[in-house]
Amino acid sequence: MFSKLLIANRGEIACRIIRTARRLGVATVAVYSDADRSALHVEMADEALYIGPSPARESYLNVEAILGAARKAGADAIHPGYGFLSENATFCASCAEQGVVFIGPPASAIEAMGSKSAAKTIMQQAGVPLVPGYHGEEQDTAHLKSAADDIGYPVLLKAVAGGGGKGMRAVDDERQFEAELAAAQREAANAFGDQAMLIEKYLQRPRHVEIQVFCDDAGNGVYLYERDCSIQRRHQKILEEAPAPGLDEDLRRRMGDTAVQAAKAIDYRGAGTVEFLLDRDGEFYFMEMNTRLQVEHPVTEMITGLDLVEWQLRVAAGEPLPLCQAELTLDGHAFEARIYAEDPLRDFLPATGTLSYLSTPTESRHVRIDSGVRQGDEISVYYDPMVAKLVVWDESRPRALQRLANALAQFRIGGLTTNIDFLYNLASSAAFHRAELDTGFIERHREEIFHQRADDPGSTIPLAALYLVLAQQRDATRAGAPGKDPWSPWSEANGWRLNEPHLHRYTLLIQGESREVSIEQQNRRKGRSYLVSYDGTTVRASGELQGDLLLADLEGHRLQATIAEYEGDYSLYTTGAAIQFSLASADLGEEDNTADPNSLCAPMTGTIVSLLVDENSAVARDDPLLVIEAMKMEHTIRAPADGRVVDFYYRAGELVDGGAHLLEFRADE
Ligand code: ADP
Numbered sequence: 001m002f003s004k005l006l007i008a009n010r011g012e013i014a015c016r017i018i019r020t021a022r023r024l025g026v027a028t029v030a031v032y033s034d035a036d037r038s039a040l041h042v043e044m045a046d047e048a049l050y051i052g053p054s055p056a057r058e059s060y061l062n063v064e065a066i067l068g069a070a071r072k073a074g075a076d077a078i079h080p081g082y083g084f085l086s087e088n089a090t091f092c093a094s095c096a097e098q099g100v101v102f103i104g105p106p107a108s109a110i111e112a113m114g115s116k117s118a119a120k121t122i123m124q125q126a127g128v129p130l131v132p133g134y135h136g137e138e139q140d141t142a143h144l145k146s147a148a149d150d151i152g153y154p155v156l157l158k159a160v161a162g163g164g165g166k167g168m169r170a171v172d173d174e175r176q177f178e179a180e181l182a183a184a185q186r187e188a189a190n191a192f193g194d195q196a197m198l199i200e201k202y203l204q205r206p207r208h209v210e211i212q213v214f215c216d217d218a219g220n221g222v223y224l225y226e227r228d229c230s231i232q233r234r235h236q237k238i239l240e241e242a243p244a245p246g247l248d249e250d251l252r253r254r255m256g257d258t259a260v261q262a263a264k265a266i267d268y269r270g271a272g273t274v275e276f277l278l279d280r281d282g283e284f285y286f287m288e289m290n291t292r293l294q295v296e297h298p299v300t301e302m303i304t305g306l307d308l309v310e311w312q313l314r315v316a317a318g319e320p321l322p323l324c325q326a327e328l329t330l331d332g333h334a335f336e337a338r339i340y341a342e343d344p345l346r347d348f349l350p351a352t353g354t355l356s357y358l359s360t361p362t363e364s365r366h367v368r369i370d371s372g373v374r375q376g377d378e379i380s381v382y383y384d385p386m387v388a389k390l391v392v393w394d395e396s397r398p399r400a401l402q403r404l405a406n407a408l409a410q411f412r413i414g415g416l417t418t419n420i421d422f423l424y425n426l427a428s429s430a431a432f433h434r435a436e437l438d439t440g441f442i443e444r445h446r447e448e449i450f451h452q453r454a455d456d457p458g459s460t461i462p463l464a465a466l467y468l469v470l471a472q473q474r475d476a477t478r479a480g481a482p483g484k485d486p487w488s489p490w491s492e493a494n495g496w497r498l499n500e501p502h503l504h505r506y507t508l509l510i511q512g513e514s515r516e517v518s519i520e521q522q523n524r525r526k527g528r529s530y531l532v533s534y535d536g537t538t539v540r541a542s543g544e545l546q547g548d549l550l551l552a553d554l555e556g557h558r559l560q561a562t563i564a565e566y567e568g569d570y571s572l573y574t575t576g577a578a579i580q581f582s583l584a585s586a587d588l589g590e591e592d593n594t595a596d597p598n599s600l601c602a603p604m605t606g607t608i609v610s611l612l613v614d615e616n617s618a619v620a621r622d623d624p625l626l627v628i629e630a631m632k633m634e635h636t637i638r639a640p641a642d643g644r645v646v647d648f649y650y651r652a653g654e655l656v657d658g659g660a661h662l663l664e665f666r667a668d669e
Contacts, residue, residue: 001317002026002077002101006070007045009081010060011372012389013293014041017079020309029073031066033059035380040372049073054382060084063091070100077101077316079309083384086292089114103316105269105291112266113289117160117198123286126265128258131277131285133200135160145177147199154202157181159188159195165235166191170202187634190609205438206277208232209244209284211259212300214311215268216321223256224300224308225330230437231426233348238419238442239426241335242299244278245397245435255284262289271297271312280438295338295389298370302334302393333400334393337408337423341385344422344450350385350630352605352658354378356415357564357571360388361407367392379416381605381630381658387418397435401427412578414564414571421578425449460579461508462532462539462554463561464572465517468583469504469530470545471565509584599640600665605658606630608650616644626662643667 005021006029007014018028018041030045035054042048049069052059059065061084070078078100080086089110095102104110113119117135124130133155134147148155153174159167167188171180185195212224228244229237243252259274266289273294275287297308311322341351358375361367371388379385390407394400408424426432426449431441442449502521507514517534519541529542543552550561564571569582609627613619619639626637626648646664650656 002313004029004073004075004077005103005313006031006066006073006075006078006100007041007081008060008066008078008085009083010036010039010041010383012370012386013081013295013372015044015372016370017081017309018044020307021079021313023307024310024313026313029069029075031060031069033382035378035382039377040374047073054380056084056382063088063094066091067094067098067100070095071098075100077103077313079103079312080292082292082295087114087290101316103270103312105272106267109266109268109272110291113291115160116158116162116288117196119288120198120286122265123262126261128262128265128286129284131200131203131287133198135198139196141178141181144181144197144199145174148177149174151199151201156200156202157184158198158200159184159192160198161192161194161196162188164191167195167197168235203277203279203285205440206230206279207244207438208237208275208287209247209255209278210273210275210294211256212294212297212308213259213263213268213272213274214308214315214321215260215263215270215272216315217269217318218320219264220321220324221260221263221268222321222323222325222328223259224304224306224328226252226255227294227296227299228437229296230439231432231441232439233344233442235439237296237338238340239335239337239423240296240299241333241397241400242303243330243333245437251282251284258284258286262286270315271308295386296336298368298389298391299334299336302368302391303330303332304328305331332393332395333397334391335400335404335427337390337404337427338386338419339388339390339411339413339423340419341379341387341416342419343417344419346603348419349603349635351417352379352381352385352630353416355387355413356566356569357413359410359412359562359564359573361390361410366394366403367407381655387413387416398433401433409573409575409578412562412564412571412573414580415566415569422449425451459554459557459559459574460572460577461510461515461517461534462541463550463552463559463574464508464510464570464579464581465504465506465519465532465534466530466541466543466552467545467550467561467563467570467572468506469519469521470543470550472504474545507584508581510579510581514584600637600662602628602656602658602660602662603635604628604630606635606656608652608654608656608662609634610652611648613645615647618642618644625665628656628662637662640665641667 004027007017021028028045030042030048031051032042032048033054051065051069052062078095085091087110089107092102092107092110112122120130120135154170154172157169167184169180169184171177189195207230209226209228211226215221226244227240227242229240231239262274263272271293273290276284277287278284301308342348355377360369368391369388392400392403392407394403405427411420429448431445505518507516520531522529532539532541539554541554543550548563552559562573572579606628609629611626612624621639621641623639624636625639628635643666646666648663
């Protein structure tokens with residue numbers, strides 16, 4: 001086994017690798033950029049080395065800096081995690097040259113799978129079934145068009161060098177082909193510096209089912225069952241599970257054997273994932289092979305009871321696979337929900353900011369949380385906006401799903417927009433319970449899952465108002481200096497007025513909407529109770545505050561809520577709801593939807609990718625004007641009206657802060 005392992009990564013995966021290394025008695029070395037000086041992975045490792053500025057290409061993607069750190073620390077192995085350099089054949093080869101073991105496959109295997117079309121050619125030769133399509137060298141438009149015509153529409157264009165869903169576009173019929181091809185080529189050239197395309201039959205409602213494989217130096221290979229990753233947004237995974245619901249033993253074995261065969265075709269070593277599309281008629285087709293540990297590997301660990309990072313280290317150290325196929329067992333069911341700082345209601349736009357409040361469910365045999373951040377940490381523009389992976393296990397799918405919903409309800413984040421409510425709605429939806437899985441699930445169930453968890457104001461508004469009154473009284477009591485008469489009406493803040501009902505009025509700004517609430521204090525002698533009025537209803541409420549816990553009684557219904565308060569914003573959590581609110585000044589009536597001035601501001605901190613129109617040339621309403629990228633996602637700024645751009649304030653390549661004005665626009669008279 002190795003004596004010292006450098007982890008060339010950050011965030012949750014760096015922390016997760018450190019944990020296993022420590023258990024195996026392997027010393028750990030973290031690396032960090034400017035943005036990560038006080039990150040959790042740095043704190044957890046035995047030692048840590050600075051590798052450069054915050055942008056990934058100057059630090060986590062900087063091969064020289066990382067190899068330099070390995071030399072300096074005397075590390076004998078490097079674990080690349082996922083993303084960054086994990087599928088970089090040059091890096092892998094450089095490690096070997098320097099005499100450091102790269103925890104992963106040989107460079108030749110990475111290279112073989114690096115191009116989606118070359119990978120398909122190899123797999124075809126190895127007898128692995130492919131989605132019908134074209135993956136040849138010839139790239140001129142007429143040739144690609146005739147290939148698409150032969151395949152039959154709809155087709156999917158994919159960047160040969162692609163990943164992360166970039167440069168991928170569906171074409172519904174031949175008339176759109178050329179325009180979509182040009183757009184896909186542009187995206188691919190921008191993202192990968194290579195505009196080569198392959199074309200696949202666009203399967204209708206397939207499932208994404210992938211197989212975890214493992215191979216050792218001695219030529220042994222096994223599969224550790226499958227994961228269903230059909231729940232995707234923008235063709236990217238968000239909720240995964242293992243095993244895949246409804247997969248029978250025969251299909252499981254055939255897919256597993258095919259995946260091992262695929263790995264052996266490229267002399268694979270270590271952990272890898274063979275991704276398949278599974279059609280509704282039970283046919284499966286090779287999509288690609290990821291030559292690294294996957295984000296969603298924990299669901300496999302939960303159902304097999306194994307530690308995949310331990311297996312990776314053992315195999316890389318030259319040991320044989322710890323178990324053979326017959327010794328592997330599958331037990332129970334696991335889910336992984338990826339908690340992201342992103343806004344599902346704004347097309348999953350990444351969010352940045354400070355994690356002002358973080359409270360997570362208790363970890364147990366059933367609940368595992370892989371995270372690389374703490375309360376107070378920053379989700380920055382530089383890296384992936386994933387906050388944590390919530391992983392649950394139980395004996396059956398229904399029970400595991402119940403655990404998932406419960407754990408999501410207890411996963412509380414304040415200060416940042418997250419997808420937690422969205423995941424909760426997803427996990428609670430009837431169709432998901434019935435396991436009606438395919439890659440179009442989210443789109444098909446929009447109505448059911450794209451709403452805020454607390455659009456039922458039944459308890460959240462009275463709880464919020466009650467909290468505000470009680471907190472105000474608590475603060476007033478604290479402020480009252482000792483020695484003052486505690487019963488004096490002047491040291492109270494209960495809204496008491498001579499000859500008037502004790503009334504407070506608030507305008508709550510709840511998830512962007514303003515709600516008027518009044519709360520009237522009743523009956524001071526028998527302990528306090530309140531009448532909360534909003535939207536034409538009145539609710540009798542009472543309660544007390546214990547730290548950030550509100551114990552409330554609404555018309556006899558006893559409820560608990562946790563409230564996090566930071567810089568004038570509040571997050572309120574109950575078992576069934578989570579809302580963010582703030583206090584607004586009474587009049588917020590100047591809503592103006594016709595030309596939202598914010599539409600021309602950067603929606604997040606990011607880099608300008610391209611300016612799409614010339615200054616002072618005429619554009620129509622909704623024409624794309626500019627593309628900005630943050631955290632691996634592109635966002636297009638569109639014309640708010642017919643008119644023209646008078647001035648772009650930034651050029652391509654420049655970094656802008658979230659909220660910055662991007663351009664001056666003049667609408668036509
Ligand atoms: P990337 O490497 O960019 O993430 P993949 O090739 O892994 O792209 O595909 C990502 C997702 O796109 C798949 O999980 C699936 O949902 C969808 N997809 C890919 N190919 C097809 C296809 N031929 N038909 C239908 N959906 C597809």
